[in-house]
Amino acid sequence: xxxxxxxxxxxxxxxxxxxxxxxxxxxxxxxxxxxxxxxxxxxxxxxxxxxxxxxxxxxxxxxxxxxxxxxxxxxxxxxxxxxxxxxxxxxxxxxxxxxxxxxxxxxxxxxxxxxxxxxxxxxxxxxxxxxxxxxxxxxxxxxxxxxxxxxxxxxxxxxxxxxxxxxxxxxxxxxxxxxxxxxxxxxxxxxxxxxxxxxxxxxxxxxxxxxxxxxxxxxxxxxxxxxxxxxxxxxxxxxxxxxxxxxxxxxxxxxxxxxxxxxxxxxxxxxxxxxxxxxxxxxxxxxxxxxxxxxxxxxxxxxxxxxxxxxxxxxxxxxxxxxxxxxxxxxxxxxxxxxxxxxxxxxxxxxxxxxxxxxxxxxxxxxxxxxxxxxxxxxxxxxxxxxxxxxxxxxxxxxxxxxxxxxxxxxxxxxxxxxxxxxxxxxxxxxxxxxxxxxxxxxxxxxxxxxxxxxxxxxxxxxxxxxxxxxxxxxxxxxxxxxxxxxxxxxxxxxxxxxxxxxxxxxxxxxxxxxxxxxxxxxxxxxxxxxxxxxxxxxxxxxxxxxxxxxxxxxxxxxxxxxxxxxxxxxxxxxxxxxxxxxxxxxxxxxxxxxxxxxxxxxxxxxxxxxxxxxxxxxxxxxxxxxxxxxxxxxxxxxxxxxxxxx
Amino acid sequence: xxxxxxxxxxxxxxxxxxxxxxxxxxxxxxxxxxxxxxxxxxxxxxxxxxxxxxxxxxxxxxxxxxxxxxxxxxxxxxxxxxxxxxxxxxxxxxxxxxxxxxxxxxxxxxxxxxxxxxxxxxxxxxxxxxxxxxxxxxxxxxxxx
Numbered sequence: 001x002x003x004x005x006x007x008x009x010x011x012x013x014x015x016x017x018x019x020x021x022x023x024x025x026x027x028x029x030x031x032x033x034x035x036x037x038x039x040x041x042x043x044x045x046x047x048x049x050x051x052x053x054x055x056x057x058x059x060x061x062x063x064x065x066x067x068x069x070x071x072x073x074x075x076x077x078x079x080x081x082x083x084x085x086x087x088x089x090x091x092x093x094x095x096x097x098x099x100x101x102x103x104x105x106x107x108x109x110x111x112x113x114x115x116x117x118x119x120x121x122x123x124x125x126x127x128x129x130x131x132x133x134x135x136x137x138x139x140x141x142x143x144x145x146x147x148x149x150x151x152x153x154x155x156x157x158x159x160x161x162x163x164x165x166x167x168x169x170x171x172x173x174x175x176x177x178x179x180x181x182x183x184x185x186x187x188x189x190x191x192x193x194x195x196x197x198x199x200x201x202x203x204x205x206x207x208x209x210x211x212x213x214x215x216x217x218x219x220x221x222x223x224x225x226x227x228x229x230x231x232x233x234x235x236x237x238x239x240x241x242x243x244x245x246x247x248x249x250x251x252x253x254x255x256x257x258x259x260x261x262x263x264x265x266x267x268x269x270x271x272x273x274x275x276x277x278x279x280x281x282x283x284x285x286x287x288x289x290x291x292x293x294x295x296x297x298x299x300x301x302x303x304x305x306x307x308x309x310x311x312x313x314x315x316x317x318x319x320x321x322x323x324x325x326x327x328x329x330x331x332x333x334x335x336x337x338x339x340x341x342x343x344x345x346x347x348x349x350x351x352x353x354x355x356x357x358x359x360x361x362x363x364x365x366x367x368x369x370x371x372x373x374x375x376x377x378x379x380x381x382x383x384x385x386x387x388x389x390x391x392x393x394x395x396x397x398x399x400x401x402x403x404x405x406x407x408x409x410x411x412x413x414x415x416x417x418x419x420x421x422x423x424x425x426x427x428x429x430x431x432x433x434x435x436x437x438x439x440x441x442x443x444x445x446x447x448x449x450x451x452x453x454x455x456x457x458x459x460x461x462x463x464x465x466x467x468x469x470x471x472x473x474x475x476x477x478x479x480x481x482x483x484x485x486x487x488x489x490x491x492x493x494x495x496x497x498x499x500x501x502x503x504x505x506x507x508x509x510x511x512x513x514x515x516x517x518x519x520x521x522x523x524x525x526x527x528x529x530x531x532x533x534x535x536x537x538x539x540x541x542x543x544x545x546x547x548x549x550x551x552x553x554x555x556x557x558x559x560x561x562x563x564x565x566x567x568x569x570x571x572x573x574x575x576x577x578x579x580x581x582x583x584x585x586x587x588x589x590x591x592x593x594x595x596x597x598x599x600x601x602x603x604x605x606x607x608x609x610x611x612x613x614x615x616x617x618x619x620x621x622x623x624x625x626x627x628x629x630x631x632x633x634x635x636x637x638x639x640x641x642x643x644x645x646x647x
Numbered sequence: 648x649x650x651x652x653x654x655x656x657x658x659x660x661x662x663x664x665x666x667x668x669x670x671x672x673x674x675x676x677x678x679x680x681x682x683x684x685x686x687x688x689x690x691x692x693x694x695x696x697x698x699x700x701x702x703x704x705x706x707x708x709x710x711x712x713x714x715x716x717x718x719x720x721x722x723x724x725x726x727x728x729x730x731x732x733x734x735x736x737x738x739x740x741x742x743x744x745x746x747x748x749x750x751x752x753x754x755x756x757x758x759x760x761x762x763x764x765x766x767x768x769x770x771x772x773x774x775x776x777x778x779x780x781x782x783x784x785x786x787x788x789x790x791x792x
Binding site for chain 2: 093094095096134137152154577578579580582583584590591592593594618625626627628629630
């Protein structure tokens, strides 16, 4: 009997203990201590902060179908007084979205419903998306913001720009990027010398450090085979052939040659070739380096190319300069005599492999050269590399980290891959782009945003459809011939190396535009990319100005102004004494170098433009860094009167 | 039955002690990844400072210099010279509110040179906060050296 009772007592106690484990385990969870700690921390502060109710808290982001319990411990997210407090209580920095609406993990990643530190940051087994490191945070912006330029996410924007410029879509499937123009290889055999080509194929960046062409790490043998193969393509697109350099203009005597070179040198400078072309690394960034170009291309090709760039290289953004026949020869002669690579040694003569064509073709296909380049009508091998449209969802078990000792996470894998594409496996084909750490990280950020998240379409921001503007007629022909879109934007099409011309005639006076074409001086002293002198004929300038006056104009910006002396002096006072405009703008040959010089601005700009500009500069140019001073109408008119008096 | 209970007890004890394993390793590696990053020169910059850097580079660096020493390329055109943000004595004396006020109202609003423009109309409130935080970090960075 007694034994039975004892047993019963022991059983009861044991059962009680077992039953107590579950609530006790719950009671000793780490979040509870964080909440007690938060309450004692905030009670000591001078500010009044509402104490937290003890218990699990969560945000249910309904639209995104996510539940995040991070706010169980991160209790002070909204409390400004805790902005320098220690984690997990620190206030959230000011961002552009309400976390109460979107939750936490949509941006930070990690495991939302988890209630312990380790599980919520996701650094546990079988959780593929641990919390993003700080530098990769902007990847999350890219999930919804699909437009190329996301102003609040500079790293993401930079990454997207690099992806576009590097023409990643030549090999990879990616959404939202346009194909870049890449030189066609048709006619390369009549253009370059083999010696140069072999070196170029071995390492393009040794010739031009900023070239977009990556390094494929070809062996000597591969480079020779590929060069021999490419040199067989001697005819240009649409069966264009090189015209001979006119003999009567070719240099006969030394003195005639010197004169020719001198003329070429003058035209070279007047045409401002270095606005786009760097010379040994110095100058513009739009086009290729000319520093050693004479050791690359033949003089005959150069002459033909200068005469009509698009005939040999369709689609190239090089303007056709209106140079006379003798001037073309002269510029070619100048380039031929000046930009020689004296250090380039001749490669030892080699008997080509008898099967060089087949082997070269195989290499050309292996490295997917036609992903970027055109050659002999060869078809592009579609998406040779991995599909990157959902790379942000890649599971860790799908990635081969090889022998590289990095932490096994997707951001770090992408970073390492971009830094050294063949680090994980030497036999991989991806070439090296020589990205810096900052660039690799930016590209990784842009790629990580490519996910399959179930995000409602109405929350996403898509890029604007590309502009369909295509000028026709005389003006259209000139725009094509002069490659205006290479630097200028018109109605949303073109690059922004120069200015946006969409409202040019509302901005500038036609007489000024005409003189500008003849002597294009630089409005901003600090710019390196300056408008070239295209040597246009009077009639061509007239066509351009006429078109601008009819099309590049917005009627609502037209406004006249009476220039009264009292207004002018009032405006001068405001300009110098109140708003300190001379900090950035030059007037009377004095002042800053940031904005355009305003000397003689009265003969350049239209008054209506100045008025609207001063009222709100960003309404006319959203990218302008000019401060918006919220001037009164009277002030705007006075400053406009002052500026218009500067003639 | 007893064995079962004992097993339950042991299991729950193990489950309790399991939490917190490997935390230091994971946290350290995050830290390394972050510190080897873009802003390695700054001791762990905050979100505001990182955003502020981009604003600063776009708007301020032309005069105040990329390192905040008041030596931007436009500085030699200006008299008085732009403020040196690495001047610890000055930066310690000025409050965040005052910095922000100067950014918003410009030199003319705070009785300083008119050559400092007012950015209140150009920068959003968040951008103003960010750039203030970044300017502040420039001073602190030098202090720690």
